[in-house]
Amino acid sequence: MKFLLDTADVEDIKRICAMVPVDGVTTNPGIVAASGKSVFDLLPAIRDAMGGKGMLLAQVISPTVEGMIKDAHTLTSRVENLIVKVPVTPNGLVAIKELTKEGIPTLGTSIYGAAQGFMAALAGAKYLSPYVSRIDAQGGNGPETVKELQSLISQHKPDVEIVNASFKSPRQALECMMIGSAGITLPPSIFDLFIADPAVLAAVTEFGNQWFKAFNRHTLD
């Protein structure tokens, strides 16, 4: 499974890269806007934080076909090996199809339904991001939508991978990781919650205290 981070915080990226292999970083217009930095300064800094390698994704801003294609050209001409996120709207599908013809890799984003996501696969997207928590928040079932999309891909086998996105709880993320899709992108806050059970620290402290009581030191020898 590809494991990506959904953030523009370079310190979080470095911190998490030191713990587990990170296959890439996704950003979106909200994440970039919140950083207060230029996307053209931010993206190279993110790549540096990943040690100069890994997938890097940034999203087009314009809602029109021409604008999306122009944004994709601008982004890819200024940042090497960028994967362009394109919302799966009617205009987005046209842009994905055109960019695919040009050899620019795309990720279909803002996916709320399996059939919608599959259309982006047919248009040529290399990656698809269903918005799991946002689907849940509007009364749908995010993990179920991911299963449906995965089933369409497995049956029809287009050359595409799911990168599950939009998580507000570790449970949502875990459920999607168990479905077996190709990848997931997580905010650092959700990664931190995977390893934040207070019982872990309690167990480690208990063993440390037992050791100290017996040997009067906190070291092995």
Ligand code: E4P
């Ligand atoms: C995907 O890469 C998007 O950036 C993202 O997951 C949207 O997530 P949000 O619902 O947390 O804003």
